[in-house]
Amino acid sequence: VKTLCEYKGAPVFGKYVDFFYAAKAAAKKANTTSEILFTKLMLNSLYGKFGQKSSSWDLIGSAPVDDCGVETIYNSETSKWIRQYTFAGNVFEVNYEDESTESFPAIAAHVTAYARLCLYKLIEQAGRANVYYCDTDSLFTNEEGYKRLTDRLDATRLGALDLQKTAEELIIYCPKDYKLDNDIKIKGIRKNAKQVGPTSYQQEQWLTLRSLVARGNIDEYVVKTITKTLYRRYEKGDVHPDGSITPYHLDEP
Incomplete structure (x- = not known):
């Protein structure tokens, strides 16, 4: 152990969250898509920067x-x-x-842990058998699970749940890779990507400054077309005290 830190608990980002949550509510009321996205990103991404x-x-x-x-x-x-x-x-x-300049891993770690505990309590309330999938701040449940969570629903209250969508069909391939009716969500694949195979997609890639320097020319901007292939392997399992791992074997969708 090279460094030992002692932290004291205190409310953080109160004014920041209040400001952007009010701005997000105003953007929703005005139906301004760009401002809704901007305020959502500002609210969701701040805490992680302290552990980056x-x-x-x-x-x-x-x-x-x-x-x-x-x-x-x-x-x-x-x-x-x-x-x-x-x-x-x-x-x-x-x-x-x-x-990073303002590095404070305890903030990122504790916010993440607290959010997972909140999500776990929601899963327990809905009933584990009624929850098909969960992500950072969302749950996919059946109708029974939804009914059990109605007391947590409030479209305007910070920290409450809001019904985003209902569907007849849900196909889950991997974490952050699913199909909800005709709405496809895949992390790393853009909405306008072109499907060129069962699990392959073509999309544009905008090169960063580092990539342009590596190419040896920063005088022109380059947009490449790349192909991404999804392998859809669920690489999680139980970790044992000796370090060995027993992988989870899930049925094909």
């Missing part, structure tokens, strides 16, 4: 302005591999293991 690693770009030298590329170098003094990016007349050393 960051990359640091340290300027270590200069280079001819036309030089552009990436090098992986082994530092014999530190016994570490480093990445150097050269572009726009500068040479940067990039470290991907740095903590």
